[in-house]
Amino acid sequence: MSELDYYEILEISKDADSNTIKKAFRKLALKYHPDRNQGNLEAERKFKEINEAYQCLGDEEKRKIYDRYGKAGLGSSSGFRGFEDFSDIFESFFGDGFSRSTKKRVDNYVLDVEINLRVDFKDAVFGTQKELKYKIKKPCKTCDGNGGKKNTCKTCGGSGKFTQTRGFMSFVSTCPHCNGIGEIIVEKCKKCSGLGYEEEEICFKFDVPKGVDNGMKIRISQKGNLSKSGEYGDLYVNITVKEDDKFIRHGDDVYIEIPIFVTQAMLGENILIPTLRGEKNLKLHIGTKDKEQFILENEGIENIRTKEIGKLIAQISIKMPTKLNDEQIKMIQNLQESFGVKTNEIAETSLFEKIKGWFK
Incomplete structure (x- = not known):
C-alpha cells in the first residue's frame, strides 16, 4: 500500500x-x-x-x-x-x-518548559556537549505563589469550567475569567505583580546524544518549572540540525555526491572519497555511469535507539571537459577511432551496434 x-x-x-x-x-x-x-x-x-x-x-x-x-x-x-x-x-x-x-493547570502556569537547540551536522552525528541556559518559573516567596489576595470566581463559581453553546452543540471549556483556577485576584502581590511566580535562570551541561536528528524533541526530567507543591516539570529540547555542505542525511543513511573526471569513469580507477569518519577508498568499475551509486555499509549514522549504523551512498557525478587544445582533440579522435567510430560519422544502425558493444 x-x-x-x-x-x-x-x-x-x-x-x-x-x-x-x-x-x-x-x-x-x-x-x-x-x-x-x-x-x-x-x-x-x-x-x-x-x-x-x-x-x-x-x-x-x-x-x-x-x-x-x-x-x-x-x-x-x-x-x-x-x-x-x-x-x-x-x-x-x-x-x-x-x-x-480540559487540561488541568498546575498553579497559574504549566510546569513543562520547551527550548530550542541548534547543533552542527557533525555534532548531531557523533554527539556533543552543549550548555543550556534558560529561565524557569518558581512560586513567588512573598505571596506563596498565590499572586495576592483571592476571591472565588463569580463566572464559574469556583469550578474553573465554562459551558458554551454553539448552534446544536455544547462545549465545556476553561473559564476565560480565571483561566481554570476558580479564583480571581482582588489585590495583587507587589513583588510579582499578581503573577504568582518569579523567574530563575538555569544553566547546565547537556549531552547531545549521537544520532540525534532534525525535529527531534528530547525530554530532560525535572528540569522545568516548579509548582507550589514542590513538583518540577520536565524540560523539552527541540533539536534543529544545521545542513552540511557535503553530506545529506536521510534517516540513518547519508548521501554524498562524488565528482570524477570522465576518464576516471572510463578506466575504473581507485579514488578516495570523504566519509563521516575520514577518507575511504572507492574502486570504480570500467564504464562507471553518471549518477551511479556506490553503497558503503556501516558508514552512515548510528541510530539513536537501536544503535545500528546506516549506509553511506556515494553518487557519481561525471565531469566533462569544456575546452580542448589541438593535441587533446587529436588524442580523443584517435581514441574514438580505436573503437571503430570515425570522426563526423553519420549515426546509423551500425554505429549504434558498435556503441552497444562497448558496454557489454
Missing part, C-alpha cells in the same frame, strides 16, 4: 503557503471532528490523518525534510503527537471549546 501524501490529505498543492495550509486544516478538522461524527470510525481515521499532515506541513523545518525525502526522511522520531494531544492544535484555531478534554 502506498503511503498517503500529506498535501493530498489537506487537499492543497505542493506550493501552498502557510496561510493556505492553515485554512485547509481548519476546514477539514471541523468537518471530521469526532464531536460532530460520534461513532464514525472513518471520520476518526481522517481526523488523525489531518492531524499528522498538519503537524508536518505546518512546521517549516519538517516540511522541508518531507518535500526533499518524503515521510521516511522524518523518521520515527519526527515528533508527531498522538490523537489525544491534538486538542492543543485545535484549541489554537477554535478555542478550547472543541478540546476533547
Whole structure:
C-alpha cells in the first residue's frame, strides 16, 4: 500500500503557503471532528490523518525534510503527537471549546518548559556537549505563589469550567475569567505583580546524544518549572540540525555526491572519497555511469535507539571537459577511432551496434 501524501490529505498543492495550509486544516478538522461524527470510525481515521499532515506541513523545518525525502526522511522520531494531544492544535484555531478534554493547570502556569537547540551536522552525528541556559518559573516567596489576595470566581463559581453553546452543540471549556483556577485576584502581590511566580535562570551541561536528528524533541526530567507543591516539570529540547555542505542525511543513511573526471569513469580507477569518519577508498568499475551509486555499509549514522549504523551512498557525478587544445582533440579522435567510430560519422544502425558493444 502506498503511503498517503500529506498535501493530498489537506487537499492543497505542493506550493501552498502557510496561510493556505492553515485554512485547509481548519476546514477539514471541523468537518471530521469526532464531536460532530460520534461513532464514525472513518471520520476518526481522517481526523488523525489531518492531524499528522498538519503537524508536518505546518512546521517549516519538517516540511522541508518531507518535500526533499518524503515521510521516511522524518523518521520515527519526527515528533508527531498522538490523537489525544491534538486538542492543543485545535484549541489554537477554535478555542478550547472543541478540546476533547480540559487540561488541568498546575498553579497559574504549566510546569513543562520547551527550548530550542541548534547543533552542527557533525555534532548531531557523533554527539556533543552543549550548555543550556534558560529561565524557569518558581512560586513567588512573598505571596506563596498565590499572586495576592483571592476571591472565588463569580463566572464559574469556583469550578474553573465554562459551558458554551454553539448552534446544536455544547462545549465545556476553561473559564476565560480565571483561566481554570476558580479564583480571581482582588489585590495583587507587589513583588510579582499578581503573577504568582518569579523567574530563575538555569544553566547546565547537556549531552547531545549521537544520532540525534532534525525535529527531534528530547525530554530532560525535572528540569522545568516548579509548582507550589514542590513538583518540577520536565524540560523539552527541540533539536534543529544545521545542513552540511557535503553530506545529506536521510534517516540513518547519508548521501554524498562524488565528482570524477570522465576518464576516471572510463578506466575504473581507485579514488578516495570523504566519509563521516575520514577518507575511504572507492574502486570504480570500467564504464562507471553518471549518477551511479556506490553503497558503503556501516558508514552512515548510528541510530539513536537501536544503535545500528546506516549506509553511506556515494553518487557519481561525471565531469566533462569544456575546452580542448589541438593535441587533446587529436588524442580523443584517435581514441574514438580505436573503437571503430570515425570522426563526423553519420549515426546509423551500425554505429549504434558498435556503441552497444562497448558496454557489454
